[in-house]
Amino acid sequence: MAEPYQRQSALAHLGLAARAAADREKSDAGVQLGERAFPGQLNLRGDPGNEEFMDAASGTVDCVLPTVPNTSAGEDDLEEGPRVLWLAPVEWLIVTAAGAEEALAGELVAAAAGCGGSVTDVSDARTVIVLQGPNARDVLMxxxxxxxHPDVFRPGHCAxxxxxxxxxxxxRRADEADGSASFEIHVTRSFADYLWVWLEDAAGEYGVQVIEV
Amino acid sequence: MLLITCPWCGPRDEIEFSCGGEAHITRPSEPEALTDEAWADYLFNRTNPKGPHAERWVHTHGCRRWFNVLRNTATNEILAVYEMGKPRPDGEGS
Known part of the structure; x- marks a missing residue:
């Protein structure tokens, strides 16, 4: 991890905090966009057929590692605990609250390394853009x-x-209180600026509100 | 545009995949014993049929796994998707 005082989020240059403050009273936007900076992200690899590994890893992240493709396990609210996304038959992405990844990585290494597991801290590889609101799905499409389709890509699903x-x-996170969908988009740092600009352009017709995440 | 069913992730758009060329080409076990013609045949010559063709594909922007696809090169119909190491499901020459 970079030294905290040198660390900048991938979209720091866009001044999103000031834009969010200016947009606070906006109520008619069809799409809300924000950056969740410094998401803790750990790449975990191991054999799902190895019970010892599955038990050790699942015990450390407080949920059973998902083995059904395109699904997740763990907490929707990262302040409550880590979330585990299925990436491939032998690969998972563990998402944590900012700053919680280092301690968890240490615990995972201690638990899973002895039974064929491998843990890599990839927190600085990607940033997370939050996209929500009544028209969020239209923008993604x-x-x-x-x-x-809301019945196919349901809350808790990932891809x-x-x-x-x-x-x-x-x-896809749990729906908002008003029933609208909410997505988190993990994108590599080098594409974050491009994707943000694309999203804002694609969402322009619905009205965009920048939010603090 | 093809809709390819990844054995793990399910049906996904063609742009998420990369094609790795013809499947079931076995590297000769003793390359030094081959003639130049036989080695060149292994390296460069492919069947290029009009009709069912076994190909290797990788889900580059998904789970990054390799698998085999049996595709009709004339109609683009995908006849079968099967794992690496499995024989061609239609029993044609491998």
């Missing part, structure tokens, strides 16, 4: 080939795909 030709990991 403009650039993502996934089947995003690796392309969004406007940028490689992303998409996660």
């Amino acid at each position: 403009k650039g993502c080939p996934l089947d995003l 690796q795909s392309l969004l406007a030709r940028a490689a992303v990991i998409l996660y």
